[in-house]
Amino acid sequence: MNNYEISSLLEKVRAINPLVHNITNVVVTNFTANGLLAIGASPVMAYAHEEVADMAKIAGALVLNMGTLTQKEVKSMLIAGSSANEHGVPVIFDPVGVGATPYRTETAKRILGELNISIIRGNAAEIANAAGHQWEIKGVDAGEAQGNTIELAGTVAKELGSVAVITGKQDVVSDGTLTYTINNGHPYLTKVTGAGCLLTSVIGAFSAVDKDPVKASVAALVVYGAAAEMAAEAANDKGPGTFQIEFLNSLYNITASDIEARGSFEKISK
Amino acid sequence: MNNYEISSLLEKVRAINPLVHNITNVVVTNFTANGLLAIGASPVMAYAHEEVADMAKIAGALVLNMGTLTQKEVKSMLIAGSSANEHGVPVIFDPVGVGATPYRTETAKRILGELNISIIRGNAAEIANAAGHQWEIKGVDAGEAQGNTIELAGTVAKELGSVAVITGKQDVVSDGTLTYTINNGHPYLTKVTGAGCLLTSVIGAFSAVDKDPVKASVAALVVYGAAAEMAAEAANDKGPGTFQIEFLNSLYNITASDIEARGSFEKISK
Amino acid sequence: MNNYEISSLLEKVRAINPLVHNITNVVVTNFTANGLLAIGASPVMAYAHEEVADMAKIAGALVLNMGTLTQKEVKSMLIAGSSANEHGVPVIFDPVGVGATPYRTETAKRILGELNISIIRGNAAEIANAAGHQWEIKGVDAGEAQGNTIELAGTVAKELGSVAVITGKQDVVSDGTLTYTINNGHPYLTKVTGAGCLLTSVIGAFSAVDKDPVKASVAALVVYGAAAEMAAEAANDKGPGTFQIEFLNSLYNITASDIEARGSFEKISK
Secondary structure, eight states: OHHHHHHHHHHHHHOOOOEEEOOOTTHHHHHHHHHHHHTTTTEOOOOOEEEEHHHHHHHHHEEHHHHHHHHHHHHHHHHHHHHHHTTTOEEEEOOBBBBBHHHHHHHHHHHHSSOSSOOOOOOOOHHHHHHOOOOEETTEOOOOOSSSSHHHHHHHHHHHEEEEEESSSSSSEESSSEEEEEEOOOGGGGTTTTTHHHHHHHHHHHHTOOOOHHHHHHHHHHHHHHHHHHHHHHTTTSHHHHHHHHHHHHHHHHHHHHHHOOOOOOOEOO | OOHHHHHHHHHHHHHHHHHHEEOOTTTTHHHHHHHHHTTTTTEEEOTTTTTTTHHHHHSSSSOOOOOOOHHHHHHHHHHHHHHHTTTTTOEEEEETTTTTHHHHHHHHHHHHHHSSOEEEEEEEEHHHHHEEEEEEEEEEEEOOOOOOOHHHHHHHHHHSSEEEEEESSSHHHHSSSEEEOOOOOOGGGGSTTTTTHHHHHHHHHHTTTOOOOOHHHHHHHHHHHHHHHHHHHHHTTTTHHHHHHHHHHHHHHHHHHHHHOOEEEEOOOO | OHHHHHHHHHHHHHHHOEEEEEEEETTTHHHHHHHHHHTTTTTEEOOOOHHHHHHHHHEEEEEEEEETHHHHHHHHHHHHHHHHHTOOOOEEETTTTTTTBBBHHHHHHHHHSSSSSSSEEEEEEHHHTTTTTTOOTTTTEOOOOOOOHHHHHHHHHHHHHSEEEEEEEEEEEEESEEEEEOOOOOOOGGGGGTHHHHHHHHHHHHHHHHHOOOOOOOHHHHHHHHHHHHHHHHHSSSOOOOOOOOHHHHHHOHHHHHHHOOOOEEOOOO
C-alpha cells in the first residue's frame, strides 16, 4: 500500500457514496452521520427489528457499535448482522466499553460468536477484553497501554478471525499475518466524544468500496488521522469545540496531496 | 404572499415562542432543538406513551419524524397525533426514508391513515413513496429527481388531503390547487445531517403561529433557505462543519431586510 | 468559599478525570459528553437494566436526567440510583420539565421518594414543582420567575433533604441552612439546548471530587458561568452556533486566573 492507493480509495468513497448502515449509540449518532456525509458516504441509522435486515442487505457496510447497548438494540444488531453476513455486506464491530461491565463483555462475546465480523475496532483495552484477555478499562476510556499493541492486534485477529484495529497514540491493523502501524492522528481526537465511533463508521465506508479489510482499514485510518492533523492546525489551539468543527471540514476537504504529504504508516513483518 | 408577510410570520414566531413538540429520530434531536431555539421557537421532545397526549395538546404544533422509528415510537406518534388532532394542534409529518424498507412504507401509510396530517414534508422520493407512487430511494437520501416535482406535489396533496412540501434543488408547496415554488437554499444543506428534519420542525413552528398551512410552509422555506445562503457566505467554503454552526447563527440573526433581499418564491397557477 | 478553592476543585477534576455516569435524555447526550470531556471528566452513558448497577458503582457520580424519560429509562434510573446509594456514589437529579405533564410529576416524585438524592438542579419552576409547589411551566422551559428563588431553594432543600440548585438569571444553591447566590453566566446559555443538562452533569463531576454538595455545586456554577461569559466574548455576538462551540473551548481552557477575575458569588445568611 502507498499514499496513492489510499487517495484512490477515498476518491472511490466520494464517487460511490456508499450507504453505511449504523446501529450505534445515542451519544454519537449526529457526529457519526455528519462525519460520514463529510467523507462522502451516505449514512443511515435504522434500529427497528422489523427493518434492520432489509436495510443491512442494501448497505455497503454495516457498523455495530455497543456504546449504549440495550437488549433491544443487541437483538437489532444480531438480526442486521445475520442479514449482512448472508448478503456479503461487511460487518464492522466497535465493542465500546467491553470489560467495563459484565453485560458488555457477554454481549461482545455473543456478537462475535453469532456473526461473521470483518473488522473489529477499539482501543487496546477493548480489543483485549473482546477476545477474553485482561486489560484495565475505566468506563468507556482505555486504560494506559500496558503491553505491546502490535502483538495484541495479531493475536486477537487470529483468535477472532477478524481484522483487528487498535487505535491509540499509534494505530495498528492486523489480520493475524499482515500488520500495519499508522502514525497519523492528533490527541485532540480524545477530547471529542465519538471520535472513535465515527472512525469505525469511516472504516465501514472504506470497506464498502474495497473488499480487502486490511487495505480498507489502513486507508480509513490514514485519511482520518491526516484530517485530524489538518483540523488541529486549523483550530490553532482554540479548543476541542473548534477542533470538532474543523475536523468535519477537513474530512470534507482533504485531498490526495494532503494524504501524500501527511500519510504515515508502515508494514510490519511478523 | 410577499416577503413582508414572511417577515411578519417570523416576527410572530419570535414573539410567541411556540412550543413545538417533536417525536423525532435519535440522529437529529440536538440539531433540531438548537435550530428551533435559534429561530425563536420552544422545542420539546417527549416520547413516553404516558405523556405524549398531554404534551401534544399544549403544543403549538406536533412534528412526527420517522427517521429511526421503532414500534414503540410509532405508538407514541399515534397517541400524540390523536391528541393533537382532537385539540386542533397542527400535525406535521416527515416520512424519512419511506420506500427504503417495507416497514417504513407500512408505517407511513399507517400514520397517514390514522391521523389528520396538516403538512407532509420530504424529498421527492419520500413524498412519492408516501402516497404509493414509485420513486427510487437509497437509504434516507433521495434518488435523482426523475419527474416533475410540481406535478407530484399537487397530486400527492390531493390524494392525501395534506399540504405537500417537496424539498430539493427547488422546493415546492402545494395543497392540490394552490402551488408555490421556492428557490432559496444552498447545497451545503445536503452535507448536514438533519437539515431536512429541522426544516420540518421549523415548518411546525410557523404552523403554530399561522393556521394557513401553505402560508406557514412557504414562509418557513423562504426563511430557512435564505438563512442557509447567509450561512454559506459566512462559512466561506471552509466546509460543512463551519456551515452548520453559521446556519444556527443565521437562523438566529436573520432579519426582515435579509428576507426582503433574498426571498425568492413564485405562485404557480395550475 | 473563595475563588481559590473553586480553582482547586477544578484542578482536582482535571487531575482525577472522574467517571460521571449519565442516564440522560436523547437530545443532549452528545453535548453533555463533549462538555464533560472539555472540563476534564470522563463521561459514560449507560442505560441497560443489565449493566447500570455495575456502571453506577464504579462511577464518581451518577446523573439522572428525565428530559426524554420513558418507562424503561425510569427503571434504569432507579436501578442505577440504588446501586449508587449503596456504594456511596453521589446522585444528582435533573427533573427536566417536571410539572409540564402529570407523568413527569409522578416520575420525579418517585425518584425523589425511592432514592437518596444528593443534589437536585433545575430552573425555578422545576424545583418548585418537584417539591409539590405550584409554578407555571411551558414545555421544558421555565415560566417567568414569580417569586423569591432564594427562599424557594431553602424550602425545597429542607423538604427534600437534598441540596437544591436553582438556575436562572441568578443561581441559588442551598442545603436549607447555608445558601449561596451565584451571578456568573450569560443569556446565550438559554439559546443552547442542554445547557442546563450539561450543567447538572458538571455538578456531578465536581461532586465526584468533593464530598460537600454545596461546595461542589457552587464551584461548578461559578466555573460554568465564567466559561459562558468567556465564550460570549469570544463569540462576539455571532450567534448561538458560535457560542456553543466557544463554550466547549472555554470549559477546556478556563484557568485559575479567569476564575479569580470573574468568579462572582455570595454567601447568604438566613
